[in-house]
Structures are given as C-alpha cells and as structure tokens.
Amino acid sequence: MSPANKPALEVPVIDVSVLLKNADEASPEDLKICADELKAAVSSIGVFRISGHGISNEDQTDASDAVKSLFNVSEAEKHRLSVKANNIKSAAVARGYIGIGEESGSHRVEVKEGFSMGYRWDAVEAGFTPKPMGTKTRPVPETLNALQAVNVWPTEDHLDLQSRISMDSLFEHMTRVSQALVRGFSMAMGEEAGYLTPYCKGGENISLLRLFHYFPYSQYKSDQSVDVERIGSSPHTDWGFLTLIMEPGIGGLEVFHDGEWNTVPPVPGTLVCNVGDYFSMLTNGKFVSPLHKVVTGDEERYSIVYFYYPGYNSHIPQQTCSQDQEVPSSIRDGLKSYSLVTDQSANGADLDQSESITLDDVPFGTYIARKWEQVAR
Numbered sequence: 001m002s003p004a005n006k007p008a009l010e011v012p013v014i015d016v017s018v019l020l021k022n023a024d025e026a027s028p029e030d031l032k033i034c035a036d037e038l039k040a041a042v043s044s045i046g047v048f049r050i051s052g053h054g055i056s057n058e059d060q061t062d063a064s065d066a067v068k069s070l071f072n073v074s075e076a077e078k079h080r081l082s083v084k085a086n087n088i089k090s091a092a093v094a095r096g097y098i099g100i101g102e103e104s105g106s107h108r109v110e111v112k113e114g115f116s117m118g119y120r121w122d123a124v125e126a127g128f129t130p131k132p133m134g135t136k137t138r139p140v141p142e143t144l145n146a147l148q149a150v151n152v153w154p155t156e157d158h159l160d161l162q163s164r165i166s167m168d169s170l171f172e173h174m175t176r177v178s179q180a181l182v183r184g185f186s187m188a189m190g191e192e193a194g195y196l197t198p199y200c201k202g203g204e205n206i207s208l209l210r211l212f213h214y215f216p217y218s219q220y221k222s223d224q225s226v227d228v229e230r231i232g233s234s235p236h237t238d239w240g241f242l243t244l245i246m247e248p249g250i251g252g253l254e255v256f257h258d259g260e261w262n263t264v265p266p267v268p269g270t271l272v273c274n275v276g277d278y279f280s281m282l283t284n285g286k287f288v289s290p291l292h293k294v295v296t297g298d299e300e301r302y303s304i305v306y307f308y309y310p311g312y313n314s315h316i317p318q319q320t321c322s323q324d325q326e327v328p329s330s331i332r333d334g335l336k337s338y339s340l341v342t343d344q345s346a347n348g349a350d351l352d353q354s355e356s357i358t359l360d361d362v363p364f365g366t367y368i369a370r371k372w373e374q375v376a377r
C-alpha cells in the first residue's frame with residue numbers, strides 16, 4: 001500500500017516549554033497539564049510532537065543546511081570517515097559515516113546514508129575527557145565505557161566550521177529537551193519530577209545525534225543477481241529511552257498502530273518524540289515504544305534523529321517485565337518483540353517473536369555496543 005493510501009495518524013502536539021523552565025518558574029498547574037498530555041500520548045500510540053522546545057526556526061534551518069552540506073562532501077572524505085572502510089567495531093560504530101546499504105535492521109536494503117555524532121569527548125593520552133555542556137572545565141569521567149568515542153568530522157576544507165558548531169549545539173539542546181521530557185514522564189507516571197533521573201545518569205554522554213539522507217529507491221543498484229527489497233528504514237522500535245526527530249516536512253515516517261501502518265503527517269517547527277524500548281520496559285509496557293519505519297519511495301529526504309539513552313550502567317528491566325503477573329500477556333509478548341531484545345542481524349530480523357534472544361543481565365551500554373554490530377551490513 002502506498003503512503004497515499006495509508007491512514008494518517010493523529011499525533012498530538014504537546015507544548016513542553018513549561019518543562020524547560022526553572023523549577024521555581026514553572027506553575028504546578030501547567031506542569032500537571034503537560035504531564036497529563038504526555039501520559040495520554042505515550043500510553044496509547046507512544047509518539048507525539050513537541051512544540052515549545054526552544055529551537056528557533058533559524059537554528060532549525062541552520063541545522064538542516066548543515067546536514068545537506070555534510071552529505072555533500074566528496075566521496076573520498078566520506079570514505080575517510082567511513083565506519084565500514086575503517087573496519088570500526090562496537091563503540092566507535094556510533095561515530096562517523098555510514099554508506100548506502102551499510103546499515104539495516106532487517107534483510108532489506110536501507111537506501112540511505114548516515115552520519116553519527118555524540119557527546120564532545122576529546123581524546124587525551126590516557127583515554128577520554130568529557131567537555132561538559134556550556135563550561136570550559138574538563139573533569140575526568142568516573143569510568144570509561146564502551147560507548148565513549150571521539151566524534152569525527154570532515155575537514156574544514158570540506159565542511160565549514162559553522163556547520164559543525166550547529167550540529168554540536170543541536171546535540172546539546174536535544175539533550176536538554178530530553179532531560180526535561182524525562183522530568184515530564186516522571187510526573188506522567190504519578191511520581192516526583194526527579195523519579196526517572198537516576199536511570200538516565202550519564203546518558204547524555206552516550207546518546208547520539210544521527211543525520212540521515214534518504215535516496216529515491218531507484219538510485220540503489222543491486223549488485224546481486226536477485227533483486228533486493230528496498231526501504232528507507234526497516235520496521236523497528238528504538239532501543240533507548242526516547243527519540244527526538246527533526247524532519248524536513250515531506251513525511252516518510254510511518255507508525256504501526258491498531259493493526260496497520262499509519263503515516264505521520266509533518267508539522268513544521270515541531271519535533272517528533274517517541275518512547276524507546278528501555279523506557280517502555282521500565283513501565284512494564286504501559287508506555288508504548290512504537291514500531292515504526294521510514295518509507296521514502298521516489299522522494300529524497302533528510303532527517304536529524306537524536307537518540308537519548310539511559311545511563312551506561314542502567315540495567316535493562318526485562319526480567320521484571322516477564323515476571324510481572326499484572327502485565328497482560330499481550331503487553332508481555334509485545335515487549336519481547338522490541339528491537340532491543342530481538343536479533344537484528346541480516347538473518348535474524350524476521351524470526352518469529354518467540355525466537356527472541358535472551359536478554360543478558362548486562363549494563364545497557366554494554367548491550368547496546370553489541371546491538372550496533374547486529375545492524376552493520
């Protein structure tokens with residue numbers, strides 16, 4: 001079914017500006033209204049749009065332009081930054097250039113190129129030193145972990161410094177919005193605003209900003225004798241705590257809801273937010289991590305996606321979910337189909353849900369480092 005024939009999902013737009021205010025400036029009534037709206041959205045479809053996020057139209061345009069500039073660099077420069085060409089594994093997969101067909105959550109070819117960046121770690125002799133947002137001090141992290149890596153960028157001959165600054169500042173702003181949403185979600189759960197914060201401690205240091213350039217499917221020429229199935233982004237759920245998407249306004253995102261795929265109509269100036277698997281599991285599935293995909297067909301599309309992760313050492317609450325007798329089996333089964341706990345390697349993505357791999361009792365970050373290897377092609 002083409003996107004034109006699919007139903008359009010009614011995605012609520014929620015003004016989250018009150019969550020970004022200082023605690024003494026936010027009215028309790030406004031906070032309650034916002035938390036109630038968040039609860040309604042994440043309890044049903046798991047996705048909503050946010051306004052009042054504080055990213056000006058000018059900054060959004062700058063970010064959009066920066067993404068286009070970045071994907072306009074020479075093939076040689078892309079190759080220099082390529083995750084695959086450099087045979088980079090695990091943690092550092094999270095940083096650098098990904099070419100067409102080099103990443104997929106299924107057997108399909110995802111006709112897109114991507115570029116990933118994260119927290120501004122600076123390389124130092126003994127490891128990594130974080131540069132905290134808005135400060136010039138450089139405290140050493142408590143521990144080094146497998147998701148710490150230094151960002152890589154095209155040289156200034158290829159990408160102007162302003163584009164890089166624009167991306168760095170967008171990463172920092174997306175982090176602030178995510179942390180504000182976590183406070184809102186805490187209240188949506190009927191708890192104090194700081195309830196979920198411990199799960200996210202240090203998450204900003206391993207979260208990722210991923211830039212995507214989707215091509216018309218016809219531009220991908222298969223070198224295999226049998227034709228391959230093409231898609232923008234395979235059906236999947238997001239692994240982390242929450243995801244924020246800045247998109248260009250031509251659509252392409254689809255969400256599975258009520259037994260069918262729905263388009264998500266663009267609303268200029270807003271960000272899409274969806275719940276991730278980790279947060280959904282934390283709520284025993286009461287908050288939904290929506291199954292979604294990107295269908296681009298003959299359109300060219302750009303998007304900027306921020307994946308907010310819980311802290312590296314936060315444990316994935318899978319066992320709690322599977323043993324909680326109060327959770328309906330439909331929800332428990334749904335949790336088992338989340339991408340976080342399914343095999344997304346080339347031969348594993350379309351296995352029956354009962355074949356889901358067992359979730360090890362490992363820290364979230366260690367587990368995610370392995371997940372990156374599953375989706376590399």
Ligand SMILES: [Fe+2]
Nearest residue numbers: 236237238292
């Ligand atoms: Fe996603």
